[in-house]
Amino acid sequence: xxxxxxxxxxxxxxxxxxxxxxxxxxxxxxxxxxxxxxxxxxxxxxxxxxxxxxxxxxxxxxxxxxxxxxxxxxxxxxxxxxxxxxxxxxxxxxxxxxxxxxxxxxxxxxxxxxxxxxxxxxxxxxxxxxxxxxxxxxxxxxxxxxxxxxxxxxxxxxxxxxxxxxxxxxxxxxxxxxxxxxxxxxxxxxxxxxxxxxxxxxxxxxxxxxxxxxxxxxxxxxxxxxxxxxxxxxxxxxxxxxxxxxxxxxxxxxxxxxxxxxxxxxxxxxxxxxxxxxxxxxxxxxxxxxxxxxxxxxxxxxxxxxxxxxxxxxxxxxxxxxxxxxxxxxxxxxxxxxxxxxxxxxxxxxxxxxxxxxxxxxxxxxxxxxxxxxxxxxxxxxxxxxxxxxxxxxxxxxxxxxxxxxxxxxx
Numbered sequence: 001x002x003x004x005x006x007x008x009x010x011x012x013x014x015x016x017x018x019x020x021x022x023x024x025x026x027x028x029x030x031x032x033x034x035x036x037x038x039x040x041x042x043x044x045x046x047x048x049x050x051x052x053x054x055x056x057x058x059x060x061x062x063x064x065x066x067x068x069x070x071x072x073x074x075x076x077x078x079x080x081x082x083x084x085x086x087x088x089x090x091x092x093x094x095x096x097x098x099x100x101x102x103x104x105x106x107x108x109x110x111x112x113x114x115x116x117x118x119x120x121x122x123x124x125x126x127x128x129x130x131x132x133x134x135x136x137x138x139x140x141x142x143x144x145x146x147x148x149x150x151x152x153x154x155x156x157x158x159x160x161x162x163x164x165x166x167x168x169x170x171x172x173x174x175x176x177x178x179x180x181x182x183x184x185x186x187x188x189x190x191x192x193x194x195x196x197x198x199x200x201x202x203x204x205x206x207x208x209x210x211x212x213x214x215x216x217x218x219x220x221x222x223x224x225x226x227x228x229x230x231x232x233x234x235x236x237x238x239x240x241x242x243x244x245x246x247x248x249x250x251x252x253x254x255x256x257x258x259x260x261x262x263x264x265x266x267x268x269x270x271x272x273x274x275x276x277x278x279x280x281x282x283x284x285x286x287x288x289x290x291x292x293x294x295x296x297x298x299x300x301x302x303x304x305x306x307x308x309x310x311x312x313x314x315x316x317x318x319x320x321x322x323x324x325x326x327x328x329x330x331x332x333x334x335x336x337x338x339x340x341x342x343x344x345x346x347x348x349x350x351x352x353x354x355x356x357x358x359x360x361x362x363x364x365x366x367x368x369x370x371x372x373x374x375x376x377x378x379x380x381x382x383x384x385x386x387x388x389x390x391x392x393x394x395x396x397x398x399x400x401x402x403x404x405x406x407x408x409x410x411x
Contacts (some may be wrong), residue, residue: 024105028352030056032105033115034124035401036276038173039063040224041122042226043073044057045177046121052353055404069411072220072274073178074229074264077119078257079112080237080392082280083401084253085245090150092251093258095265096275096405103401106279107392108350109312110400113147115278118231120197121169124352130167130352132308135362136316137162143307149192150163152305153382154236158193162224167196173230174200181219181226183212186232202226207231207236209256213263220268225408231264233358240390244283245398267409275405281390282398283324284310290336290376298332301325309393310375314342317365336374370394 028034035055038160041048042064055063058194083103092098107115107125108214109132117123134152136143146166150156174181180201188194202224206215212231229398233330233372236253243249262272292306292313293299296298301402304316317325326339338349342363345351351363369374370393379385392399 019209022397023395024397025270025395026108026110026352027105027216028124028349029053031102033107033276034118034352036063036104036404037119037122039067040073040075040119040210040228041172041179042271043068043177044180046122046171046172046175048261049354051117052122055104057404057406067272067274068197069325070270072227072229072268072270074216074220074231074271074273076261076273076275077116077230077277078236078277079232079234080240080279080281080390081257081402082245083180083251083253083397083403084123084239084365084398085280086403088246089251089254091169091196092173095262096258096403099275099405099407100403101406102404104276104404106277106400106402109309109394110279110395111309111393112234112278113145116147117169117197117353120171121168124173124354125352126346126349127354129362130166130259130275131363132312132314133165134307134309135365136304136307136314137165138362139165139222141304143305147193151292152307154384160164167192171197171200173198176200178227179224181216181222181224181229182231183215183231184216185232188232188234189333208377209233209260211352212260213267215268216264220271233260240281241388242390244389245281246283261407270409272409273407275400275403279400280397280402281392282394282396284373284375284391286387288336288372288374290333290374291378292376293378295332298325298328301328305380306376306378307364308367309368310377311377311391311393311399312386313337313370314362314364315366317366317369322365329366329368333368333376335371337368337370337376340369341365342367374394374395 030053038052039055182198182201183204186205226341246261301321306313308314329339
């Protein structure tokens with residue numbers, strides 16, 4: 001996809017969803033996280049479709065061409081580190097800010113399950129199908145969180161059919177010619193999702209952020225001699241959810257992440273170190289949280305509970321209401337959400353290029369994209385109604401723009 005195609009996508013999506021200048025649409029033409037995933041795959045020697053666009057660096061170079069000469073590439077994914085968050089807190093993260101080259105866009109929805117799966121597969125959400133934290137498996141009727149592989153109401157997913165359908169796209173690391181390694185927390189190294197996407201990699205765990213660099217060093221210097229290390233921390237994301245983006249706790253964690261980046265650069269002077277995030281954050285006041293079940297006429301039109309995200313909720317609508325649901329939502333909740341027909345969003349490229357590998361659409365019939373700082377959800381019997389201060393998944397600049405931080409070793 002070239003730049004002119006990206007511009008046509010922007011033009012197609014703007015009137016479709018009603019977004020304006022205050023919203024950021026995902027870029028799949030060369031300035032987005034998807035393109036970074038494609039570039040990383042090519043650097044690793046993994047095959048990707050030739051029509052998938054490389055990441056364009058600020059100086060005009062294609063990332064894969066610029067980076068392939070480095071024998072060791074450390075990819076440091078800081079969950080939740082939005083570009084605007086980093087800018088506001090550059091005084092406590094001066095090293096990350098100094099090496100920031102540009103902002104790139106997240107995917108849609110701007111959330112961990114979707115973005116990380118794009119990075120793990122080098123495929124857009126349109127293809128890999130994990131379109132949010134909660135995904136509905138149409139065949140079984142179950143709503144599942146694929147990353148922990150648990151049902152929405154709790155309990156592990158034991159149906160291997162569901163697991164196979166959700167994790168149906170081949171991982172990028174399985175196609176890589178470089179020796180890959182995966183560095184993460186011990187609890188995140190287990191489970192179907194981690195085993196599927198990290199099966200071809202050596203896995204190294206660390207108990208605390210202060211020990212992440214040591215785990216990366218073991219991966220690089222070990223017997224396997226990894227040429228590509230994927231290092232992940234969820235600490236900033238968890239802190240922002242619990243405390244909000246402007247909290248002292250977030251600043252403290254960001255300072256620790258900055259120190260971790262410094263240690264990676266100092267201890268691996270000949271490695272290319274690339275840091276970014278899967279999404280950014282905004283804060284949502286409790287007064288701006290909509291319980292869709294309280295809007296009984298709208299909720300009665302659904303054939304299943306909501307899936308997706310609080311900032312991008314998928315509505316699985318009863319057949320007799322599919323054509324009228326969007327207008328009904330806009331009449332009642334148009335101040336808070338944008339109702340977008342799923343098939344039109346797909347056709348316009350909101351989930352990226354490519355063809356889904358299944359005819360069963362996990363995005364349902366309509367998408368409710370939250371405006372401003374609103375959220376929308378429902379609560380099922382037995383489900384923990386977890387209060388989040390910081391949220392993501394929508395199209396605001398705070399959620400959609402993430403930094404591209406690059407430390408190239410000196411020649």
